[in-house]
Amino acid sequence: MADEFNIYAPKIMTSPTQCGFTAVVGKPNVGKSTLINHLVGRKIGITSPKPQTTRQRIWGIKTVGAAQMIFVDTPGLILSRSLLGKTMLNHSKEVLSDCDLALFVVDASDFAPESGDRTAWRIFASEIKHRDSIPPVYLILNKADKVKDKKELLPIIKNFSTLGNFQEVFPVSALKGDNLENLEAAILKNLPENPHYFPSSEQDTQEETFRISEIIREKILFLVHQEVPHGVAVAVEEIRPGKNPETLYIKGTIFVQRNSHKGILVGKDGKMLKKIGTLARKEIEFELKKSIYLDLWVKVNKEWQERGEMLRYLGYV
Numbered sequence: 417m418a419d420e421f422n423i424y425a426p427k428i429m430t431s432p433t434q435c436g437f438t439a440v441v442g443k444p445n446v447g448k449s450t451l452i453n454h455l456v457g458r459k460i461g462i463t464s465p466k467p468q469t470t471r472q473r474i475w476g477i478k479t480v481g482a483a484q485m486i487f488v489d490t491p492g493l494i495l496s497r498s499l500l501g502k503t504m505l506n507h508s509k510e511v512l513s514d515c516d517l518a519l520f521v522v523d524a525s526d527f528a529p530e531s532g533d534r535t536a537w538r539i540f541a542s543e544i545k546h547r548d549s550i551p552p553v554y555l556i557l558n559k560a561d562k563v564k565d566k567k568e569l570l571p572i573i574k575n576f577s578t579l580g581n582f583q584e585v586f587p588v589s590a591l592k593g594d595n596l597e598n599l600e601a602a603i604l605k606n607l608p609e610n611p612h613y614f615p616s617s618e619q620d621t622q623e624e625t626f627r628i629s630e631i632i633r634e635k636i637l638f639l640v641h642q643e644v645p646h647g648v649a650v651a652v653e654e655i656r657p658g659k660n661p662e663t664l665y666i667k668g669t670i671f672v673q674r675n676s677h678k679g680i681l682v683g684k685d686g687k688m689l690k691k692i693g694t695l696a697r698k699e700i701e702f703e704l705k706k707s708i709y710l711d712l713w714v715k716v717n718k719e720w721q722e723r724g725e726m727l728r729y730l731g732y733v
């Protein structure tokens with residue numbers, strides 16, 4: 417009897433979906449954030465020619481049919497004495513303790529056997545070995561566009577193959593998008609069967625205030641040089657309707673560690689701060705699709721990199 421009824425019962429077809437976390441790690445400045453931005457197809461994290469740009473772990477999500485890839489951008493793997501540096505390293509380590517796949521990125525145009533890549537690898541390897549199951553690791557030779565003779569990639573591959581067990585090796589250009597389709601196809605192949613964690617339209621999980629503060633910091637990294645940008649942090653402290661209802665008022669405070677850095681950031685007659693503000697405002701307006709009034713202030717806080725409460729306030733913890 418039951419079988420007879422079953423003939424007419426609707427068949428619910430549930431095709432399996434895949435979803436997994438891909439950690440993107442390596443020493444600072446090798447192009448991790450640029451790679452994620454290109455893979456996801458939008459700017460998830462800020463980038464700059466200066467090392468230690470990314471200070472947080474940042475998720476970038478890409479859904480392709482039944483598969484959802486969650487890329488996790490991480491601060492560069494480097495040993496540091498400051499509380500900020502240790503906090504950044506902890507972010508990277510936490511990501512490694514729980515990812516399904518890891519992309520270990522090196523700069524193929526600037527490789528030396530005993531370089532920071534080795535330190536990064538040591539940190540990576542010692543973290544990953546604590547896991548019950550070791551995730552697959554791909555070696556990513558980024559900035560391949562800068563390497564004229566591709567034979568130069570061979571010693572790098574040889575060097576790393578003595579260190580670890582890489583499931584695959586990809587020479588890529590994160591900046592130009594070279595070979596990223598092949599990389600994506602290989603990532604898809606390794607995604608575990610899981611329900612999707614995010615709606616397919618979602619690409620980013622950052623809070624608006626953090627995204628805005630990062631845009632402002634990126635402009636500082638772009639315009640200000642030497643050690644100044646490394647001692648800079650930005651907090652967005654107020655977002656409210658402006659006097660003109662069409663405009664959003666955003667107040668941002670830029671923290672610096674020294675009076676002399678404040679002078680450099682403000683510039684002669686406030687010109688530098690104005691430049692930073694103009695560049696940041698244009699990008700924030702593009703992001704929010706709204707006209708904004710960006711009110712920037714510079715404050716000296718000598719200890720911000722060493723104070724847990726400040727790091728929490730700034731969103732780094």
Ligand SMILES: Nc1nc2c(ncn2[C@@H]2O[C@H](COP(=O)(O)OP(=O)(O)OP(=O)(O)O)[C@@H](O)[C@H]2O)c(=O)[nH]1
Pocket residue numbers: 443444445446447448449450451462463464465466467468469470471490491492558559560561562588589590591592
């Ligand atoms: N020529 C070239 N430049 C690249 C490539 N990928 C990244 N870059 C540049 O390298 C610099 C560093 O890139 P990021 O993406 O900020 O590097 P990162 O590894 O995230 O750096 P941290 O956040 O400091 O760890 C930027 O100036 C990028 O434009 C590439 O494939 N080719």
Ligand SMILES: [Mg+2]
Pocket residue numbers: 448449450461462463469470489490
């Ligand atoms: Mg980065």
